[in-house]
Every structure is written in C-alpha cells, then in structure tokens.
Amino acid sequence: MAAEPRGESFDAIVVGSGFGGSVAACRLAQAGRNVLLLERGQPYPPGAFPRTPRAVRDGAFWRPRDGRHGLWELWRFPGLGAVVSSGLGGGSLIYANVALRKDEATFVDDEHERWPLSYADLEPHYARVEAMQGAAPYPADREPYASTPKTNALLAAAEQVGLDAFRPNIAVSFAPDGSPPGTPLEPAPNVHGAPRYACRLCGECIVGCQYGAKNTLDYTYLSAAQAAGATIRCCCEASLIAPRDGGGWTLRYRQHLAAKAGHRAELLDPTDAPERAVAAPVVVLASGTLGSTRFLLANRPSLPRLSPRIGTGFSGNGDLLFFVRGADRYLEPSVGPTITATAKVSDRMSPSGREFFLQDAGAPAACEWLWQAAEAPADLWRLRRSLWRRLGGRLRGDRDTSIGGLASEALGTARESAAMLPLLGMGRDLPGGRMTLHGDDLQVSWDDRESHAFFDGMEATGRAMCRALGGRMWRPGGRLARLVTVHPLGGCPMGRNAHEGVVDSYGRVFGADGLYVADGSIMPGPVGANPSLTIAAVAERIAAEMVAA
Ligand SMILES: Cc1cc2nc3c(=O)[nH]c(=O)nc-3n(C[C@H](O)[C@H](O)[C@H](O)COP(=O)(O)OP(=O)(O)OC[C@H]3O[C@@H](n4cnc5c(N)ncnc54)[C@H](O)[C@@H]3O)c2cc1C
Numbered sequence: 263m264a265a266e267p268r269g270e271s272f273d274a275i276v277v278g279s280g281f282g283g284s285v286a287a288c289r290l291a292q293a294g295r296n297v298l299l300l301e302r303g304q305p306y307p308p309g310a311f312p313r314t315p316r317a318v319r320d321g322a323f324w325r326p327r328d329g330r331h332g333l334w335e336l337w338r339f340p341g342l343g344a345v346v347s348s349g350l351g352g353g354s355l356i357y358a359n360v361a362l363r364k365d366e367a368t369f370v371d372d373e374h375e376r377w378p379l380s381y382a383d384l385e386p387h388y389a390r391v392e393a394m395q396g397a398a399p400y401p402a403d404r405e406p407y408a409s410t411p412k413t414n415a416l417l418a419a420a421e422q423v424g425l426d427a428f429r430p431n432i433a434v435s436f437a438p439d440g441s442p443p444g445t446p447l448e449p450a451p452n453v454h455g456a457p458r459y460a461c462r463l464c465g466e467c468i469v470g471c472q473y474g475a476k477n478t479l480d481y482t483y484l485s486a487a488q489a490a491g492a493t494i495r496c497c498c499e500a501s502l503i504a505p506r507d508g509g510g511w512t513l514r515y516r517q518h519l520a521a522k523a524g525h526r527a528e529l530l531d532p533t534d535a536p537e538r539a540v541a542a543p544v545v546v547l548a549s550g551t552l553g554s555t556r557f558l559l560a561n562r563p564s565l566p567r568l569s570p571r572i573g574t575g576f577s578g579n580g581d582l583l584f585f586v587r588g589a590d591r592y593l594e595p596s597v598g599p600t601i602t603a604t605a606k607v608s609d610r611m612s613p614s615g616r617e618f619f620l621q622d623a624g625a626p627a628a629c630e631w632l633w634q635a636a637e638a639p640a641d642l643w644r645l646r647r648s649l650w651r652r653l654g655g656r657l658r659g660d661r662d663t664s665i666g667g668l669a670s671e672a673l674g675t676a677r678e679s680a681a682m683l684p685l686l687g688m689g690r691d692l693p694g695g696r697m698t699l700h701g702d703d704l705q706v707s708w709d710d711r712e713s714h715a716f717f718d719g720m721e722a723t724g725r726a727m728c729r730a731l732g733g734r735m736w737r738p739g740g741r742l743a744r745l746v747t748v749h750p751l752g753g754c755p756m757g758r759n760a761h762e763g764v765v766d767s768y769g770r771v772f773g774a775d776g777l778y779v780a781d782g783s784i785m786p787g788p789v790g791a792n793p794s795l796t797i798a799a800v801a802e803r804i805a806a807e808m809v810a811a
C-alpha cells in the first residue's frame with residue numbers, strides 16, 4: 263500500500279468519546295502520551311439540550327447526510343430498533359446513570375459466549391471507574407432527597423413477587439446533607455468551563471441534564487483527559503484508516519463545519535478544512551457498537567487480516583420496555599432521576615436460565631402530559647355533569663365566574679399519567695445477531711425468536727410486578743412491536759484468537775498492529791446489567807496494558 267501523505271502526528275488517536283474512548287484518552291494522556299480525541303458530535307454544556315418541539319426537530323437528531331448533527335442517532339433494522347448518542351461524552355449524555363457491575367457468574371465460556379476475561383480481571387478497574395464517576399445509590403434515606411414514589415414502588419413490588427431488589431449505583435451528584443436540590447456543586451474545572459448544580463429530581467436524565475448534575479463523561483474522564491494535555495476535537499468524524507509504511511496508521515476525518523458554530527475553540531479542530539489526515543502509531547477505535555463495527559467493515563480493504571468474526575456476536579442486551587398502567591398508587595414517573603431501583607433475577611432463578619433486571623424507567627414531565635391524553639375522553643365525559651350543573655346555576659342567576667375548579671376537574675383522576683410507570687427490562691439474551699454493510703448502509707440481522715425463552719421469562723416476571731402494583735402490563739404494539747435496544751453490544755467481539763474474535767482481551771485487533779477497539783462492540787455477549795460500567799472497566803484494563811507496554 264502506498265504511503266499516506268503525512269499530516270499532524272500524535273502518540274495515540276482515540277475515535278469516539280463514550281465510555282470506552284473517554285477512559286482510554288484520559289489514561290493515555292495521564293501517562294504522558296500526546297493524545298488526540300476525535301468526536302463526531304457536538305459538546306453539550308449545561309442548558310444546551312433541546313427541549314421544545316422546534317428545537318428537537320431542528321437540533322436533536324443525528325443524520326449528517328440531511329444536515330442534522332444532533333444528539334440522538336436512531337436506527338430501524340428488521341425486527342430491532344436502536345438508540346445511540348452523538349456528542350462529547352457519547353452515551354453518557356442521554357443515559358440513565360446506572361453503573362452496575364456484570365455478575366461474576368456470567369463471565370461464561372459456552373456455545374453462545376466466550377468471555378476471554380473474568381470478573382477478577384476487571385475488579386480493580388470497576389473500582390477505578392466507580393470512583394471517577396462518583397457512582398453511589400440514590401440517597402433515598404437522607405434529606406433533602408426523600409424517597410421518590412417510584413423507587414419505593416419498585417422495591418415493594420419486587421419484594422411481593424419474591425425478587426432481590428436494591429438501589430443500584432448511579433452516577434449523579436446530589437446536594438450535601440441539609441442543602442436543597444439544585445445547590446451549586448463545588449467548583450471543579452471542566453471542559454465546558456461551566457458551573458454545575460446538584461440534582462433537582464426533574465426526571466430528564468435521558469434527554470440530557472440541563473444542570474450538569476449527571477456525572478457525564480465530559481465532566482469526569484474527558485475533563486481529566488484535557489487537564490492532562492489531551493487534544494479534543496468535536497464535530498470530527500473519522501472515515502478512513504490506512505497503515506503507514508514503517509508502522510502506525512493514518513486516519514482521515516471529515517469536519518462537520520456547520521455544527522461547529524458557537525462552541526469553545528479548545529474543543530474544536532483549529533482549521534476549517536472539511537477533510538483532514540492525522541497519524542499515530544496507536545489508534546483506539548471507541549465509536550460504539552454500531553460505529554466501530556461499521557468503521558472496520560468500511561475499512562476492510564486496508565485491513566486484509568481482519569478476523570472473519572467481524573460483525574458477529576451482536577445483541578441488544580435483552581432490552582424490553584413496557585409500562586405498568588392503572589397502578590393502585592401514584593408512581594409519579596417524572597420525580598427523581600430516571601432509574602433509582604432495580605430488581606434482579608439471577609441465572610439460577612430465571613426461567614430461561616439467563617439473568618435479567620427490571621428497573622423503574624422514569625420519564626420527563628412532558629411524557630406525563632402525553633399519557634394523560636389517554637384519559638381525556640373519559641374525563642371530558644365525566645365533566646359533562648359539572649358543565650350541566652353550571653349551566654343550570656347560570657339559568658337560576660348564579661354569577662360565579664371563577665372556573666379553576668372546572669379546569670382541575672377536566673384532568674380527572676390523573677391516574678393515566680401519575681399511576682403509570684415505564685419499566686425497563688434487560689439481561690442476557692443470545693448474541694446471535696450479525697452486522698453487515700451494504701454500500702454505506704449498516705444492517706443488523708437479529709432474530710428475537712432465538713431468545714424467546716429469555717424474553718418470555720422476563721415478560722412473565724414483569725407482568726407479576728405490574729400486578730403487585732395493582733395495575734396491568736402494557737406494551738405499546740403488543741408482541742408484534744419491534745424491540746428497541748438502548749444497549750447494543752458486539753460486532754467486534756473479544757476472543758482468544760482471530761477464529762474466536764476480532765480483538766483480544768486487551769482490545770488489540772488481530773492482524774493489525776497498533777489498532778485497538780475499546781467500547782461496547784468488543785463485548786462477546788450481553789453484559790446482562792446496564793453495560794456502561796463494564797465497557798469503561800474493560801477500557802481501563804486496555805489502557806493500563808497500553809501504558810505498561
Ligand atoms: C436512553 C439511554 C439510556 C441508557 N441508560 C444506561 C444506563 O443507565 N446505564 C448504562 O450502563 N448504560 C446505559 N445506556 C447505554 C450506554 O449509554 C451505552 O452502553 C454506552 O454509552 C456505550 O459506550 P461506548 O463507549 O461503547 O459507545 P458510546 O457511548 O455510544 O460512544 C461512542 C461515541 O463515538 C462517537 N462516534 C461514532 N462514530 C464516530 C466516528 N466515526 N468518528 C468520531 N466519533 C464517532 C459517537 O458520537 C459517540 O459519542 C443507555 C443508553 C441510552 C440510549
């Protein structure tokens with residue numbers, strides 16, 4: 263292959279700023295390496311997340327070919343949908359903050375998944391990530407954060423059904439004892455140069471925290487990376503990689519120039535060149551499950567020894583969203599951080615023999631208004647009696663002109679919105695999916711029928727939880743509805759050799775010296791629990807090995 267023209271050089275280039283990329287960039291920079299981090303999306307300082315319908319239409323979605331450079335990338339594959347994020351901090355910007363370790367018993371080596379590392383290999387790295395991310399359970403037992411109704415409800419329902427349940431670690435900053443929600447947090451330098459405020463329980467974690475209360479990666483690993491000297495360039499999307507004569511890699515990226523306006527210069531490429539080339543002996547791909555797999559598939563001509571396992575081992579981490587409706591108590595889904603409690607059904611207790619979790623998936627208050635609309639016809643029908651009474655009063659000469667009571671009556675019992683709660687199930691489905699590239703278009707073939715026993719078991723337990731709350735289970739679209747995953751995993755699975763995987767357990771791509779992958783794509787199977795902590799811990803382990811080498 264002909265040598266690429268030389269551009270800027272770094273010790274290491276990291277592509278993507280999610281849980282894998284932030285950790286790798288931070289630890290390499292702290293070890294004194296000259297690091298460049300490329301992120302295709304924009305920075306999101308506090309207050310920058312779109313909220314109104316117009317702002318969402320114009321600025322929320324990612325599809326550069328239509329001029330859209332927003333936060334959410336939505337995918338619709340046959341039989342499966344997926345949601346991922348685009349922005350400085352990757353999935354942490356819109357995730358629900360849960361930081362759970364993968365169960366020790368699930369690092370299996372069987373016909374479905376071959377994990378080339380164990381819990382013991384990750385244990386010290388889990389602890390490092392938890393410390394960096396400030397992960398701790400929702401402080402339901404102390405002022406000013408009295409327990410949210412949904413937290414209590416999930417824990418009580420799980421107990422009634424006979425499940426283990428607890429408050430998982432979440433990466434959120436809460437006000438210190440005695441200070442009110444929204445208290446300014448202790449100032450600490452961050453990439454946005456912006457003040458942060460303690461959690462206000464607004465339920466908006468999955469649409470971006472306007473107050474900086476979530477400990478997203480831009481405030482943690484990425485700020486530490488920048489402080490250690492890493493160069494961060496947002497709105498820069500890596501497109502091509504090629505080996506250099508004599509070793510190392512040239513990486514080409516395109517700039518989304520239209521998206522750069524209004525952002526801090528130190529988070530952007532200093533030029534206005536639409537395309538750039540940079541070089542380094544080490545490149546760490548951390549573009550997420552869909553991004554890294556797609557990048558390697560697209561660059562196959564430059565990577566002739568890439569493992570034939572590329573694209574395999576895809577799973578949605580068993581994601582299943584459903585709702586409890588008509589509960590016998592108000593659950594106030596929009597009060598509190600998105601997830602505060604989890605029920606856990608271990609491999610041993612699960613009907614399919616495969617572990618799963620059920621969590622309260624709170625939602626912004628705007629969603630409560632949408633759900634309330636379902637109650638409107640019955641409420642308006644009931645309201646007719648009051649309207650008749652009022653009309654009768656008028657005819658009898660009543661001059662009461664205050665209508666606040668009527669307006670409040672129009673909202674009926676508000677049970678449709680306040681006595682309902684989304685519940686998120688996830689766990690160890692079977693990683694039988696395959697990702698391919700058709701022209702520029704990514705495809706995922708994944709068949710939930712392979713995991714029927716798993717999903718049936720999770721759904722039956724979910725139904726029992728809904729009954730325990732005095733309500734009923736509701737799945738929009740029923741069984742015919744497409745599954746939607748927010749936890750896509752696999753595509754570049756780890757393995758002991760190139761027949762088993764695309765990378766080894768230290769993220770090294772087989773057959774491509776100096777090229778690494780460190781993100782969700784290298785999971786050789788579902789994590790079971792929410793996967794970000796495991797992705798970050800694996801990246802810590804990869805970075806530690808790179809620094810030691
Ligand atoms: C609504 C929602 C809620 C979630 N809640 C939780 C939770 O509570 N707990 C949990 O553990 N997980 C949660 N997740 C999942 C979690 O966000 C992901 O598992 C995690 O972010 C994956 O990390 P990653 O490093 O693999 O990739 P990502 O975090 O997706 O990061 C990849 C980054 O690479 C960038 N990128 C892609 N291609 C390129 C390119 N070519 N050039 C430059 N940059 C590129 C992307 O823009 C992105 O920023 C949630 C996800 C969603 C969508």
Ligand code: SF4
Binds near residue numbers: 465476
């Ligand atoms: S509930 Fe979530 S979005 Fe709201 S302030 Fe707390 S962390 Fe931020």
